[in-house]
Amino acid sequence: MSATTADPLAAAIVKLDPASRRIKRFSALTTMTLPLLGTVAAAWFLWTGNFTTTDLVLFCVMYFVHMGGITIGFHRYLSHKAFRTSPFFEGVMMVTGSMGAQGPLMFWVTTHRRHHRFSDREGDPHSPNLHGRSLRARLRGLWYAHMPWMLSDETSKWTVFAPDVLRDRRLMWYHRTYPTWVIAGVLLPAVLDLAVERTPTAALTGLVFGGLARIFVANQAAWCVGSVCHAIGSRPFDNTDRSANNWPVAAFTFGEGLQNNHHAFPGSYRHGVTWWEPDLSGWLLFGLGKAGVVWDLREPDAAAIARKRAVKAAA
Ligand SMILES: [Zn+2]
Ligand SMILES: [Zn+2]
Structure with missing residues (x-):
């Protein structure tokens, strides 16, 4: 019996119907290719000197907004409930997270x-790490975990993996309006630049x-979390997986x-x-x-961290 069939949640991984599969693939391919074309254009503008300081500032500001929205909003707040906040700041996080173009929030969570x-x-x-042990298989695994996994015809049942989000009408509104925020995130720097x-x-x-x-560069960094950071780096804690601490990736992905x-x-939350x-x-x-914008920040105490370190030392 495999690990998956032994886990009752394995039944909550199901195949998409053909229409939903087409929508998922179109959305994923657009997310992968359009920003790449934009990056080629940006490289050309840089090469030919047709850019301004405003362009570069907007790239950095929007990178910050994008990465903050994904890591603080979609990841630490929504997926892990690492802290609490007001409906206003929740909205800021859901809008900026959606601007990251990594899929609607229910897909992400x-x-x-x-x-x-x-x-x-x-x-x-x-x-x-599920593609074989040879060098070739490991490289194929790294590539799959970086981007092509988004084209899979599987989906994770919402009622099982995120019933809390499904019940929240406010959050589901941000989920449904996802395309609007992606487009707004692309048009906003154009308007500001003008x-x-x-x-x-x-x-x-x-x-x-x-x-x-900005979408291309930030998402390449973000997707390294799923690929590189489950293969290359240090492992101070003895988890039952291959997760690793990789400082260069951490620097670009805000932790x-x-x-x-x-x-x-x-x-x-940390x-x-x-x-x-x-x-x-x-x-x-x-x-x-400290500013009172978020509260009930969860974190392990020093004893819990020491206990986990001891497990690794004893292994
Ligand atoms: Zn996580
Ligand atoms: Zn991970």
């Missing part, structure tokens, strides 16, 4: 909770840098690259177990907690 449930076992939607620069090409370069190229820490303490590990979202949440 159900996929992610399933990843934790089956981490690096059969049933994990994006594990790099307002600042007031030149005919500003709207185009704003859209390219702050919209499409998400500290996967070994996160799988050891999934409900914690992914760094020490303050010096690169975890910008954890640092931001600490500050937002």
